[in-house]
C-alpha cells in the first residue's frame with residue numbers, strides 16, 4: 001500500500017453486506033476501514049432482550065436454499081431452532097376467526113380452491129422472471145407498468161383469497177400491492193424461490209430462528225474486524241480522484257483506493273458523489289423506496305396460548321396487525337408474542353400516541369388469541385421508519401417502470417466505487433442471504449481491481 005492511502009478499501013455501512021465485504025478483503029491481507037453512521041452495528045439486523053429472552057426486531061428467520069447464511073451460522077458455531085409451530089395457527093379473514101395447521105387456512109371451499117389455483121399461477125408466472133433483462137423487452141416493460149394489485153385482479157377470484165394475497169404482499173414487502181410493480185414483485189418471488197417459499201414457515205423462508213438472535217452474526221463479524229469498524233461516523237461525500245477516493249465523513253477525511261457502498265439505494269442518495277453518479281445509479285437511488293415495518297413485542301407471565309393448543313402464529317387480513325408469532329425463547333423468560341404491523345398500517349400506527357399504539361395492537365392481538373392476550377405485562381413497539389440510516393424495511397423497491405427501463409438493478413462498479421447491499425442481490429434479494437451475496441461480489445470486484 002502506498003503511504004498516501006489510509007486503506008486499500010473503505011466500506012460504507014456496517015450491515016451484514018458491508019461486514020461481509022470487509023471480512024473477505026481482510027482475509028486476503030487487504031487493509032480496510034468500515035464506517036457506520038449509526039451508534040449500533042447491523043443495520044436491519046437488531047436483537048434486543050425482552051423479559052429475559054432475545055428478540056429479533058429486524059431479520060428473523062433463515063430458510064432452506066440459503067447456502068451462504070447457513071454456512072456463516074455454522075462457521076460461527078451458532079445454533080438454529082425451528083420456529084415453534086406445535087399447535088394450531090389462527091387466521092382472521094373476512095371477519096371470521098379460524099384455526100388451522102399447515103400452509104392453507106381452512107376457508108370456504110371455493111376460496112380454498114382459489115388460493116391453491118392462484119398460488120400455482122403465481123409460481124408459473126414468476127418462473128424465469130429476473131431483476132436483469134433487456135431495457136427494450138416489451139413484456140418486461142408492460143409488467144413493470146402494472147401493479148401487483150392489477151396482477152392479482154387477473155388471477156384471484158374470491159374476496160378471501162384476495163385478502164390473503166394482499167396480506168402476503170404487505171408482509172413480504174412492507175407495502176400494499178397497489179404500490180408495487182408487478183415486475184419487481186415477480187422477480188423478487190423468483191429470487192427467493194417462489195411465492196410458497198416466501199410465505200411458508202415449515203420448508204420456507206420462515207423456517208428457523210437463530211438461538212440467541214441474529215445480532216450475534218454482526219457482532220461476531222465486527223469483533224473479528226476490530227478495530228477497523230467505527231460507529232457513529234456517517235460518510236457524507238465520496239470524491240473520486242485519478243488514483244483513489246477521498247472519503248468525507250462527519251468527523252474527518254480518509255483516502256482509499258476503492259470504496260464499497262453497502263447502504264440501501266434510497267439512503268445512499270444522501271451521500272454526495274463527485275463526479276456525479278451515472279444516470280442508472282442515480283435513478284435507482286432517487287426512484288426506489290423502502291417499505292414500512294413495525295415489530296411490537298407483547299410480554300406475558302407465561303405462554304398461555306400453548307395451554308390452548310395454539311402455536312402462537314396468527315394472521316389477520318383486517319385490523320392493524322398482519323402477523324403474530326411466538327417469540328419466546330424455549331425454557332427462558334416470559335411468554336412473548338411478536339406482532340408485525342406493515343405498509344399503511346405501520347404509517348397509521350406511527351401517528352398515534354404510545355398509549356393508543358399499545359391499545360390498538362393489544363386489541364388486535366386479543367382478537368386472534370382471546371382475552372388473555374389483552375393484558376400483556378409489558379409492551380413495546382419498534383418502527384423501522386424511525387431508523388434514519390436504514391430508511392424503512394425490508395428492502396428498496398424500484399418504482400413502477402424503473403426496473404425495466406434500467407435493464408435491471410445497477411450493480412456494476414462506477415469508477416472506483418462498488419455497490420453492495422441486499423437490495424442489489426440477484427438471489428434472495430431483500431434477505432440476509434442476498435446481503436451476503438452482494439458483499440462477497442463487491443469484495444471480489446475490489447480484489448480484481450486491486
Ligand SMILES: Cc1cc2nc3c(=O)[nH]c(=O)nc-3n(C[C@H](O)[C@H](O)[C@H](O)COP(=O)(O)OP(=O)(O)OC[C@H]3O[C@@H](n4cnc5c(N)ncnc54)[C@H](O)[C@@H]3O)c2cc1C
Nearest residue numbers: 013015016017037043044059060061235389393422431432
Ligand atoms: C423487520 C425486518 C424483518 C426482516 N426479516 C428477515 C428475515 O426473516 N430473514 C432475512 O433473511 N432477512 C430479513 N430481513 C432483511 C435483512 O435484515 C436484510 O436483508 C439485511 O440485514 C440487509 O443487510 P444490508 O447490509 O444489505 O443493509 P442494512 O442492514 O440496511 O445495512 C446498511 C448499513 O449502512 C448504514 N449506513 C447508512 N447510511 C450510511 C452512511 N452514510 N455512512 C455510513 N453508514 C451508513 C446503516 O446504518 C446500516 O447499518 C428483515 C428486515 C427487517 C427490517
